[in-house]
Amino acid sequence: MGRKYIYHDSRELYFVSFATINWIAIFTRKIYFDIIVDSLVFCAQNKGLEVYAWCIMPSHVHLIISSANNNLSDIMRDLKRHTSKALLKSIAENPK
Numbered sequence: 001m002g003r004k005y006i007y008h009d010s011r012e013l014y015f016v017s018f019a020t021i022n023w024i025a026i027f028t029r030k031i032y033f034d035i036i037v038d039s040l041v042f043c044a045q046n047k048g049l050e051v052y053a054w055c056i057m058p059s060h061v062h063l064i065i066s067s068a069n070n071n072l073s074d075i076m077r078d079l080k081r082h083t084s085k086a087l088l089k090s091i092a093e094n095p096k
Contacts (some may be wrong), residue, residue, distance in 0.1 A: 019059055020036070032087060035090060047078065048070035050066045
């Protein structure tokens with residue numbers, strides 16, 4: 001899920017999409033779906049992320065987001081870093 005996003009004005013709305021490596025469908029399991037949702041909720045409550053719409057597909061995520069107070073690039077960097085680490089840990093703990 002690595003790619004740097006550049007936002008010219010974090011207060012504007014942005015459509016963001018990111019996918020798993022090789023488009024592997026991991027978000028079909030609730031445990032992995034919940035990791036994405038929990039990360040979005042955390043960033044909304046603690047980092048100033050404003051989520052206007054989201055759609056989690058089996059292998060990728062679509063968001064319409066902004067941030068009135070914080071740098072959106074930093075928020076997305078932290079969101080993706082935390083989410084990818086949490087997903088990898090959860091996958092290793094659930095080998096089925």
